[in-house]
Every structure is written in structure tokens, then in C-alpha cells.
Amino acid sequence: MRLRPFRHASLLLTTLLVLLVASVCAPAQENRLPDIGSSAGTVLGPSQQAEYGRMLLAQLRHYGYVLEDPLVESWLQATGTRLAAVSDDPEQRFTFFMMKDRSINAFATLGGYIGMNAGLVLAAETEDEVAAVLGHEIAHVTQAHVLRGVERAQRDSIPILLAMLGAIAIAQSAGGNSADDASMAALASAQGLMAQRQINYTRSNESEADRIGIRTLSRGGYEPEAMASMFERMQSVSRTNQGGERERLPDYLKTHPVTTTRISEAKDRAERLSRDMVTTTTATPDAVRVERVRIDGVTVPEGLRVIDNPLLPSSLTLSGGLDAAPSREFGWARERLRVLSANTPDAAIRxxxxxxxxxxxxxxxxxxxxxxxxxxxxxxxxxxxxTGLLDRYPGDLWLDLGLAEADAHAGRAAAADRRFEALLERMPRNPAVAMGYADVLVTRNTAEAGRRAQAVLRPLLGANSGDPAFQRTFARASEIAGDPVRAGEAWAEAAFFGGREEQALVQLNTLKKRDDLDYYARARIDARIAQITPVVLELRRQGVRDPDLRRR
Known part of the structure; x- marks a missing residue:
């Protein structure tokens, strides 16, 4: 059984999750007619949806449930973006993030924010199976299931909201086991009501998300059969856990029930889609890319050879089957998650x-x-x-970066710097490379190292401004470089995107009082205060207050 040392934080997190996304689970009435009269999409505008999604992610970060690792984040975002680009709403912006928990779960919420537990990736055998779950969650967003849930919740979910507000009040104002027990009772009552209302949702929206998700999976170049295989894998886990210490059902199956009929339908859809697709493999000196390509109205014979068509490049191969080589990056990501989601590194070694x-x-x-x-x-x-792995896979980013960090930890600073500088020259705007190098530099705690870390991170500030881990590293680099104003701004950004919005506002107002601010710094700080203030007011309206500030 995995230890959960922050039980009180877990309670607050669960409460907030249910408060913000309980309405997602509320069922929408099945409607087979064109959606002419629905107000979904007008309940909350796109900017409001995005802000609620950001607030949810910030609170998850605050309670330590988000796994912050630039390599894993890059892999997950690339996988999700590949699917989102071919979804039914390619203009929708999505944010994909990883949770530390090893239970099998994933969820979609407002603003295109989609979370996935590390446990789901650990349970998958291929990247296609992970993509199948992402495709399903993307469909919940693009088909307005989330918005319809919000619309219904605004009409008749007052008991749920009252239960959640009661749980928050107990958790924030009292301590001890009795408070925990009372809060959990409130949560159980609310979740029981939600479960009762879940049936229609699973029968209509889940079926639609399966159908659209498999189509998105195929369009994105993944194997459509992966959705059925992932369903079967989760069913197998639930049978294995029956009667054991762990819960009988993976968390994902509680909100996404899998039946034999549902698996059969997924297999049937995948088989029909597979008839119209072939696999293309494009090779370069550094990498191999495997994609599925639609061949509408064309039959590709088995055993087609590139030399049969002199107009095709020699690096291109076609096959009538779908036996794509497994993604090496998926293997790296899954095992990295195994380590990062373990209780301790030593536990991972064991x-x-x-x-x-x-x-x-x-x-x-x-x-x-x-x-x-x-x-x-x-x-x-x-x-x-x-080093041994790099002999087999020369030039691999994950391995090169790992070796550079290992050299630094082993005390070989010059060798580490050479590797990092070579990686920067090769990929100057890669967040994992920049943050890895900056983290190594700031541990040296010298002004020169701080200035170099600032220079490495500064080109990425715009694209990574919403990443609290990035902001913390930039803040530390600025501090040791002797740049307290930039450090103060970065610490405030880290607090804001890490779920401490009130603290961010306090920090910026304190920073504004410095006598050494130039015109541009003061303008930046004033503008950020103006942006953050409405967010803090909205959180207060919902009853979310910073407990540390309230104790002062």
C-alpha cells in the first residue's frame, strides 16, 4: 500500500476537485436531434472556461498532486496535441498534465484541461493505448459534454455544491481526525448523489466519446484497436485487484464504466477504420517516424515494396498492416514516471x-x-x-540529458557543462535542456552561474511563463545573479500558477514598494497586479482562501 503522508492536503484536493468538476460528471439528456436550442457554450465563455481550468490545475499543483517534469510534460503535450490537431475542434486549446498518483485515472475539465495519472501510463503497453484515453477525453471536450454538464449543474446541483462547501469549511477551519471524518462523510454523500446521476451520462456521452475518440485516434496516426485493448487491460486490472488491498475498480472505470458490449463496439469501429489506413515509416539519420495515412478508395496490396514505385523516396516504406515499431520515447516516459511516482528513489530502485x-x-x-x-x-x-544506452541510441535527448545531469551529480562539472552546452546548441529552446542546465548551475550558488542560468532560461520565458517549476528556477537564478526585482516577479508567478494566487498578489504589492524599480519594472508589476486581482476576488467568492494568509 502506498503511503499518503499529506492526508489533510488530500482531503482539500478532493473537495476542490469535486467542487470544480463535479458538474462534468452530471448527465446530459440524450439528444439525437441537431443541437439548436442548447445553451452549452454560452453558460461560460471560452476565456472563463480557460480560467476555471487554470485555477483547477493551480490548486492541484498547490496540493502537490501534479508531476512536474519537463521531459514527461513534453512527451504528454506532444501526444495530446497530435490528437487535438485532428479532433472535431482543432481550434480548441488543450493543456495536458500528469498526476503523480499511480491509480489508473484520467479526466477532462473546463477550458480543455486534461489530466492523466501516472498509473494509467504504467498500465499501458504502448503509446497508442495512452493516446486512446487522451482521445476519449478530448472528445468529452470537443463534443461539449463538459459544458452541458455545467449547464445542468447550474439548474439542479445545489445539494452537491452545499456538500462541497460544507466539506471545505470543515477542512479549512478544523483539524484532527474528527474533521477529516466529517469532511469525508460530506464527500461520500455528495459523490453518492453524483453516482446516482451518472447512468445516463455513461450511456450516451461515453458512447459518443468512444466513437469520436477512436476516429481521432486513427486520424492522429495511432492504432484504433488501442482503445479496446486499453479497456481490456483496465478490466483485467480490476479482476486482479478483486478482494485485495487495492480498490476493486481502477478509478477510471468508476466514471467510465467498461462493459463487454462497449469493448466489442470499440473493436468493431477499429476494424472498420483499419481497412482505410496504411502505415508509413519515414526514416532520417536521427529518427524514425511512423504514421497512419488514410487511403480513401485505394487498396494497398500486401507486401508493397518501395522499389515498385521509383517516384517514392527510398526512406519511405508502406505496409498493409499496422505493425508499427513501439515508440522508444514512450518507454523512456513510462519508466521515468515509474521513478517519479514512487514514494522515494530508493523505493524505485527496489x-x-x-x-x-x-x-x-x-x-x-x-x-x-x-x-x-x-x-x-x-x-x-x-x-x-x-553511457551504455547511448552506445545503442546515440543522440537520444533523454539519454544525453540524463548523462549530463549524472556527470554534474558525480562532481564532473566540466564534462557536464560541455554536454549541456552541446545540447543547448542543438536544441536552444528545449525546456528540459534549459531547465536541467539551469538547475545544475544554480546549485553552484555563484553570481556567474546565476547569470548564465538566467541567460539560458530567458529565451523561454514567454513560452513557459505559466510553469511554476520554470519560474522557481528562474527566480533562484535571478537571486544568486544579484537581480532581486526579477527574482521577486518570478517568485510571484510561481506562487500564482502554483495555486497561491493571494500570496502572489501580496508579493507583487510588496515588490512594488521598492525604491529601485525602474519605469519598465513598475509597469510590469502594475499590469500583473491588475490581472491577478480579479482572479483572487473570484476565488474568494467561491470560498477559496489562502490558509497561510488567514492565519496572519
């Missing part, structure tokens, strides 16, 4: 030891073991594994 006793570790698992050694402070051991 997990790999158990896996090794059952059979030799594959390359992805060896990568995970190296990451675990790195995070436990064993830089030399990590470097040995990374």
Missing part, C-alpha cells in the same frame, strides 16, 4: 530489483533504473547506465 529478479531489464527499464540512481544521488552509477 522495484527495479524485483523486476530484474523476474527477468532481465529491457532498455527502457534500464533507463528508469538510471533515473532512480540519479535522483538518489548516485551519479556515477547513473552515468554508467546512461
Amino acid at each position: 522495484e527495479y530489483d524485483r523486476m530484474a529478479r523476474a527477468g532481465a531489464l529491457d532498455d527502457a527499464q534500464r533507463y528508469g533504473l538510471a533515473v532512480a540512481h540519479l535522483r538518489s544521488g548516485r551519479g556515477a552509477e547513473a552515468a554508467t547506465i546512461f
Whole structure:
């Protein structure tokens, strides 16, 4: 059983989650006619939806449930964006984020914010299966299921909201086990009411999300069969856990029930889609890309060879089947998540030891073991594994970055700097490279290292301004570089995007009182105060207050 040391934080998080997204689970009436009279989309405008989604993500970060890692984030965002670009609403902006929890779950909420638990990735065998879940959640957004849920909740979900407000009041104003028990009772009552109202939602919206999700999966170049295989995998997990210490059902199945009929329908849709697709493989000296291509009205014979058509490039291969090579990056991401979601790095090492006793570790698992050694402070051991893997996969970003960090932890600063500088020259705007290098630099705690870290991070400030981990690193770099104003602004941004909006406002108002501000710095701070103030007022209206500030 995994330890949960922050029980009180878990309570507050659960309460906030239900408060903000309970309405997503409320059922919409099944409507087979064109949606002419629905007000979905007018209940909340796009900017309001995005702001509620941002607030939810900020609170999840505040309670420590979001897994902040630039490599994992980049992989997840790339996978999700690939699907979103071919969805029914490619103009919708999506934000994908990873949760630390090892339970199997994912959810969509307002503004295109989609969260996925680390446990779901660990349960998947291929990137296609992860993409299947993302495609399903994307469909919940593009088909306005979330907005329809909000519309219905505004009409008749007062009991749910009252229960949630009561749970928040208890959790914020009282302590001890009795408060926890009372809050959990309120949550159980509210969630029971939600579960009772869930049936129609699963029968109509879930079916539509499956149908649209499989189509999006196919359009994005993934195997449409992956949705059915992921459903079967989750069903298998639920049977394995029956009667054990863990819950009988994965969390995902509680809100997305899987039946034999649903699996059969997913298989049937996938089979029909597969008839119209082929797989293309494009190879370059550094990488191989496998994509599915629609061939409307064309039959591709089995065994088609590139040399049969001299107009095709020699690097292109076609096949009538869908036997794409597994994604190496998915393997790295899954094993990195195994380490980052473990209770401690040493616990992750013990997990790999158990896996090794059952059979030799594959390359992805060896990568995970190296990451675990790195995070436990064993830089030399990590470097040995990374070096061996780089011999097999030269130029791989995940391995190059890991070796650079391992060199730094092993005390080989010059070697680490050479590797980081080479990576920066190759990928100057890659967040994982920039943040990895900056993190190493700030540990040296010298003004020169701080200025170099600032220079490395500054080109990425615009694209990563909403990342609290990025802002914290930039704040620390600015501090040791002797730039207190920039440091203060960055700390405030880290607080804002980390769910401490009131603290961000206090920090900016304090920073504004400095005598050494120039015109531009004062203008930036004034503008940010004007932007954050309405957010804080809205949070207060909803009953969300910063407990640290209230105790002052």
C-alpha cells in the first residue's frame, strides 16, 4: 500500500476537485436531434472556461498532486496535441498534465484541461493505448459534454455544491481526525448523489466519446484497436485487484464504466477504420517516424515494396498492416514516471530489483533504473547506465540529458557543462535542456552561474511563463545573479500558477514598494497586479482562501 503522508492536503484536493468538476460528471439528456436550442457554450465563455481550468490545475499543483517534469510534460503535450490537431475542434486549446498518483485515472475539465495519472501510463503497453484515453477525453471536450454538464449543474446541483462547501469549511477551519471524518462523510454523500446521476451520462456521452475518440485516434496516426485493448487491460486490472488491498475498480472505470458490449463496439469501429489506413515509416539519420495515412478508395496490396514505385523516396516504406515499431520515447516516459511516482528513489530502485529478479531489464527499464540512481544521488552509477544506452541510441535527448545531469551529480562539472552546452546548441529552446542546465548551475550558488542560468532560461520565458517549476528556477537564478526585482516577479508567478494566487498578489504589492524599480519594472508589476486581482476576488467568492494568509 502506498503511503499518503499529506492526508489533510488530500482531503482539500478532493473537495476542490469535486467542487470544480463535479458538474462534468452530471448527465446530459440524450439528444439525437441537431443541437439548436442548447445553451452549452454560452453558460461560460471560452476565456472563463480557460480560467476555471487554470485555477483547477493551480490548486492541484498547490496540493502537490501534479508531476512536474519537463521531459514527461513534453512527451504528454506532444501526444495530446497530435490528437487535438485532428479532433472535431482543432481550434480548441488543450493543456495536458500528469498526476503523480499511480491509480489508473484520467479526466477532462473546463477550458480543455486534461489530466492523466501516472498509473494509467504504467498500465499501458504502448503509446497508442495512452493516446486512446487522451482521445476519449478530448472528445468529452470537443463534443461539449463538459459544458452541458455545467449547464445542468447550474439548474439542479445545489445539494452537491452545499456538500462541497460544507466539506471545505470543515477542512479549512478544523483539524484532527474528527474533521477529516466529517469532511469525508460530506464527500461520500455528495459523490453518492453524483453516482446516482451518472447512468445516463455513461450511456450516451461515453458512447459518443468512444466513437469520436477512436476516429481521432486513427486520424492522429495511432492504432484504433488501442482503445479496446486499453479497456481490456483496465478490466483485467480490476479482476486482479478483486478482494485485495487495492480498490476493486481502477478509478477510471468508476466514471467510465467498461462493459463487454462497449469493448466489442470499440473493436468493431477499429476494424472498420483499419481497412482505410496504411502505415508509413519515414526514416532520417536521427529518427524514425511512423504514421497512419488514410487511403480513401485505394487498396494497398500486401507486401508493397518501395522499389515498385521509383517516384517514392527510398526512406519511405508502406505496409498493409499496422505493425508499427513501439515508440522508444514512450518507454523512456513510462519508466521515468515509474521513478517519479514512487514514494522515494530508493523505493524505485527496489522495484527495479524485483523486476530484474523476474527477468532481465529491457532498455527502457534500464533507463528508469538510471533515473532512480540519479535522483538518489548516485551519479556515477547513473552515468554508467546512461553511457551504455547511448552506445545503442546515440543522440537520444533523454539519454544525453540524463548523462549530463549524472556527470554534474558525480562532481564532473566540466564534462557536464560541455554536454549541456552541446545540447543547448542543438536544441536552444528545449525546456528540459534549459531547465536541467539551469538547475545544475544554480546549485553552484555563484553570481556567474546565476547569470548564465538566467541567460539560458530567458529565451523561454514567454513560452513557459505559466510553469511554476520554470519560474522557481528562474527566480533562484535571478537571486544568486544579484537581480532581486526579477527574482521577486518570478517568485510571484510561481506562487500564482502554483495555486497561491493571494500570496502572489501580496508579493507583487510588496515588490512594488521598492525604491529601485525602474519605469519598465513598475509597469510590469502594475499590469500583473491588475490581472491577478480579479482572479483572487473570484476565488474568494467561491470560498477559496489562502490558509497561510488567514492565519496572519
